[in-house]
Amino acid sequence: LESSLLTQPWASVCLGESTFLAKACFRDTGYILLISDLSSVWYESADVEVVGQRSKELNKRLTVHVSSFLHRLRKLMCRLLAGQTDTATSFSCHHVAGSLSLHVKSELSGLPFYWDFHCCPAPVEMVSRHLVRPLIRMSLALQYQVQGLTSLLLQKDAEIEDYRESGATLSRDRLRTEPFQEQAFQQNFMAEVRSGAS
Numbered sequence: 001l002e003s004s005l006l007t008q009p010w011a012s013v014c015l016g017e018s019t020f021l022a023k024a025c026f027r028d029t030g031y032i033l034l035i036s037d038l039s040s041v042w043y044e045s046a047d048v049e050v051v052g053q054r055s056k057e058l059n060k061r062l063t064v065h066v067s068s069f070l071h072r073l074r075k076l077m078c079r080l081l082a083g084q085t086d087t088a089t090s091f092s093c094h095h096v097a098g099s100l101s102l103h104v105k106s107e108l109s110g111l112p113f114y115w116d117f118h119c120c121p122a123p124v125e126m127v128s129r130h131l132v133r134p135l136i137r138m139s140l141a142l143q144y145q146v147q148g149l150t151s152l153l154l155q156k157d158a159e160i161e162d163y164r165e166s167g168a169t170l171s172r173d174r175l176r177t178e179p180f181q182e183q184a185f186q187q188n189f190m191a192e193v194r195s196g197a198s
Contacts, residue, residue, distance in 0.1 A: 005025040018037065021037075021038065033102075098120075102116070160177075
């Protein structure tokens, strides 16, 4: 399940007044949920036995197979992760002693359907595998891309300057650009990043 979770994209979800990043993977054998507020990361991994036991505790009037619970949960979570609203379904979360409880209220077979995800703090290795390493890889990729684009812009400026020195002129003055200033660009970019983070 966790290997499959690695291929799932993160999605931004709003639960009450809080915003989280979350991703989940559901199978006939159970599910795994990973959720973060960018300060902490929580997860829950539940197999068929856990799902069956919890479904009996929370839904005493429902007598459906565990696979039906998992199918319904997958459907509800997919809608949440896709940002689709459903008036018949509500999600809420509660912090309890470092853990995170995600409460779901919906319907199944015309009866009320309840579910609680009991998420505990994710192990360091899991956080590294799903968040830290992908973010570092993406950051490095973007750095290489910026370096390549900066080099290309400086080459273009040199090419344009060579044309000007050879007597070439622009047919339309509105196309004129200022030479690329790498240091000024980096300073402006970092200033925007800081203002966006605050």
